[in-house]
Amino acid sequence: MPALRILQLVGSAQDDFYCDLSRLYAQDCLAAMAERSQYDFQIAYITPDRQWRFPTSLSPEDIADTKPIPLFEAIELYNGTKH
Numbered sequence: 248m249p250a251l252r253i254l255q256l257v258g259s260a261q262d263d264f265y266c267d268l269s270r271l272y273a274q275d276c277l278a279a280m281a282e283r284s285q286y287d288f289q290i291a292y293i294t295p296d297r298q299w300r301f302p303t304s305l306s307p308e309d310i311a312d313t314k315p316i317p318l319f320e321a322i323e324l325y326n327g328t329k330h
Contacts (some may be wrong), residue, residue, distance in 0.1 A: 249288065251290065252286075252287045252289060254290070256291050257269050257270055257293075258293040259294075260293050261295065262295050264296055273305055274305040296315070298317065301313060301324070
């Protein structure tokens with residue numbers, strides 16, 4: 248059976264505090280599920296500047312290294328129009 252793809256929405260468009268709080272909770276969730284090979288986790292991370300990122304992990308370094316994109320590009324990316 249193929250892995251179930253799960254898009255985990257993380258972050259906050261409100262402010263840095265809630266953005267980081269969400270990242271910490273989501274990081275723990277991903278760590279708890281890491282042993283389960285039946286899942287393929289994808290991360291969608293939104294920041295207070297309303298930019299979206301799709302990092303490979305929730306480490307601050309991976310988030311910073313990921314190109315920010317506006318919402319319309321994020322939708323196109325996950326609707327398959329940019330793959």
